[in-house]
Amino acid sequence: MKVLITGGIKSGKSSYALKIAGGFQGDKTFIATATAFDEEMKRRIEIHREERDPGFRTVEEPLYIQKAKGTNIVLDCLTMWMNNLFFNGIEDQWKEILTFFLNNLPENAVIVTNEVGLGNIPPDRISRKYNEYLAAANKLTAGKVDRVIMMISGIPLIVKDRKE
DSSP states (O other): OEEEEEESTTSSHHHHHHHHHTTOOSOEEEEEOOOOOSHHHHHHHHHHHHHSOTTEEEEEOSSOGGGOOOSEEEEEOHHHHHHHHHHTTOGGGHHHHHHHHHHTOOSEEEEEOOOOTTSOOOSSHHHHHHHHHHHHHHHHHHHHSSEEEEEETTEEEEEEEOOO
């Protein structure tokens, strides 16, 4: 099953993704897109590492997610990935990279992202462009997966469920 988990910051997305992936049979790969650019991010990354079952193979891939391979994967998260693309000045490559990644997903995949459609319109151009690109990436991903789950205060709400 291919799943997209969206929601607000600290809504329980990553924990729920790991819970779903815990039911996958066989090798599990965790694709981590976050980079430790300050002390707070270092702590957050360490907390996420501690939450993961030691059975996960971790691949750190902040930019070219299409290069990461696995039989059963968790990608956490599209939000940080898009941020990394902007930081490295290659944000206009997002659609090509993501489309290739989505078209080559394994049978079992969980993708985590933040929902940007419920927030304020940012006052600056670069933040508006970031939100626009991430919203488009989320829509593209939602269209390619079997299930979309919205996390609200730690509670999963199934938004899309394509029966096989």
